[in-house]
Amino acid sequence: MNPLAIEGAAEVRALVLTGYGLNCEAETCAALQMVGARVTARHVADAIADGDALAGHQLVVFIGGFSFGDHIASGRVFANRLRFSMGERLLRHVDDGGLVLGICNGFQTIVKLGLLPGLDPGLAQRVSLVMNDRLGYWDAWVRLAVDRDSPCVFTRDLPPTIELPSRHGEGKLVFEQGPLRQVLEDRRLVPVRYADETGAATERWPDNPDGSPGGIAGLCDPSGRVFGLMPHPEAYLYPENHPRWIAQREAGTLPEHGLGLHLLAGGVRAIAAR
């Protein structure tokens, strides 16, 4: 239970938005505390009413859950609320060098808000996350292949593959018509992909739980500072979260920290290093 020490982390301020059916605030805040960042958890309603809620925060986290019940479509209502209340401020936050992380429902939300893939100025939605190909919501651990050549600042220090819990019903990425997918691939804006046992990207269930093309499990913007993914790094903070931790311990391969913690640490480290 040693904290993961990051030099300068105490200067990093993170904002975690909560409420309206979001439900991963405890573990997300715990993760940021474990890496030494200063965390503020704020109800979305208060953050919107405040008008200046983002000020002073270098990292904004959109957490998992069921925002507004995910009625209509996952993240849709939340994205619209944000668009008309703090959309401009979020864009400015990113332009000013701020980081945004969206996990699961948070990823769905920032995709529908148009913050990702972030190829153009302004907020325009160009990709979406839709119903999984088979079986709908499914809870299982998945393996992710990490693209070390992606500009994503969160995944820089991760090993080539990591395992994380995945649990969602709408995680299949779809693109607007045209060359967009190729552009994202060419610019290495796909930091993580569902992978099979060999570590190769896969579209096959259950290694790929949602049927996302090319195994795409997450996207980042060209700056690498805005990152969203479907699996849950904040649910693998402790080595004992891993489904095979006892076997790993007996084999001498139990990591000191959960590998999901390293993903959040990557974001904090990128800020602290500035």
Add this chain to the structure above:
Amino acid sequence: MHPRKIRDGVHRGVIDGGNQSGIPYSRGWELFDARYAGKPLVYCGTVAVMPITSAGRPTAEKVVRAGDVVVMLGGRIGKDGIHGATFSSVELDESSPVQAVQIGDPITQKMVADFLTEARELGLYSGLTDNGAGGLSSSIGEMATFTGGADIDLALAPLKYPGLMPWEVLISEAQERMTLAVPKDRLEALLELARRREVEATPLGEFTSSGRLRATWAGKPVVDLELEFLHEGTPRVPLRARWSPPVRPASSAEAVAAALGEQRLADAPGAIGQDLLDMLARPNMASNEHLARRYDHEVKGLSVVKPWVGARQDVPSTATVMRARHLRPEGVVLAEGVHPHYGDLDTDAMARACVDEAVRRALCAGARIDRLAALDNFCWPDPVQSEKTPDGEHKLAQLVRCCEGLRAACEAFGVPLISGKDSMKNDAHLGGVKISIPPTLLVSVIGQMPDVRRALDLAPIAAGDLVFVLGPTGRHLGGSELARQRGLTLPGVPTTDLAAAAARYAAFASARDAGLVRSAHVAGRGGLAVALAHMAMAGELGLEVALGDALLRPVPEDMPLTPAEFLFSESTGRVVFTCKPAAAAELTARLGAHGLQALGQVAAAGPDGGGWLRVRRGERALVDVTAAALRERFRPAALHGPPAPLPGQTQEVAR
């Protein structure tokens, strides 16, 4: 309505209610019996951690003062859930009202829960009760006992739609509603926070010391009852119970010998292996992973021993372990026991078996033996003698015996019952036939452990490790899975020697805490055979078991058990565990007096890279199966087919 449809509906409800509430799934199972067609039972439970103090006050104390405002919070009141409590306690037929069922909205629930946490930290309310059975009448009636009265105006309550009568407003069980006691000087702050959180909060009146519960409708009196009459006014009904043990014609000796005897093995050497494979595919034994994985196991990020464990995470865990809080090592262990089929023979034995199994499971995963508590859920057929229930005296006697067994077991294991619930009219007339559910007791156990890094699961760890069974095996096949599988009526419901089991568990927990045990599992439904099958699948290692004469000697002393009897007996009180060879001597010294017997050894994976299970008697292999073969029968698609598609989704067959 076909049971499958009801089952899929229940599953859908748990998916939405649990997942959207942000509550991690921990334990779950299904149990089938034709008699549950009368009333399917659904047990859902949650466990929470609360701060010892909040806003400077101890959270365990409810403080309601005269003058505090009665505030209703959350959803609005509708006609849904009117007479819900009564409904759950009457026989069902086609004229049963649909509106008796409450229709929940999990997001409202989640927003109410978040609001309550926030308001509690700010000290904005002094007491609260949920609006469950009986709605406002019950919650306000109960809270009024703290001050000695309450005055409310029902016309103030927000409604889903107009047209409700005052009595309907008072007793509706519409969901997601809490009743709060709010000090007057906090009311404005509470209402303001509720507005900001988009949670509806409505003052309905105030708590008084008048000794009466009074309700008006826009000022006009509609209820005026003495509190004492309300709570103590029901006269006690004396009921008669008469216990006569059920007499069932036992299967013929020939039929029993053909199923369980040695001759069958001589004729068909693989017969027990085949029995095991067939058993794993039975509805009560097969995997329900396809249902369980629709639930969120990981939210809150605290899971340690998950609902599904093993190399492929497809074997149900003996008990689950969660970290209690972030950044802390302490853990919470959850386990359960449910054995309605024993209750057909003796409900006292059933109750003992339920507590025993729940405790044993929790101990296998690492719970402190002196920090266990339990929850009892009774679901019973109508136990009151009447024209419709001519066997009421017997059913009541079953209830009495169950309570006696429950008490004896909880006392023996030192396990307090900290919560519980009952439902007493689980009968139905369907097509002119009366169907009563089997008396069903569910015992859930919660345990603490000081450090989750000491948790164990059931997967064997390394080739060369030894496999032991702790606790004697007797001829206990009455009410067993094997009896149902083979269509036999067998004697010998598992009785539980509570004193011996308690001593055995103390010794086991001590050896476990000394680090001598590497993996542990219970022998429960399906006996040792099923426990070993789980272990072979989970470890993806071999299990080599030898049945010597000593193993087949039953306790109490009797005719030696046949191999089939030994492997499928459901004697309670048994733990199967593995250890390093070097630990065997010390374990024998510590546990030898408690019925410790060597079963065999963990071996390397088979040629297919997977686990296997071989059970020998002398030179003869009674069971010789690969984990792949076990899995083929155990996996859910083999039995149930794929789950029903969610709305808007095409059906596809699972891999």
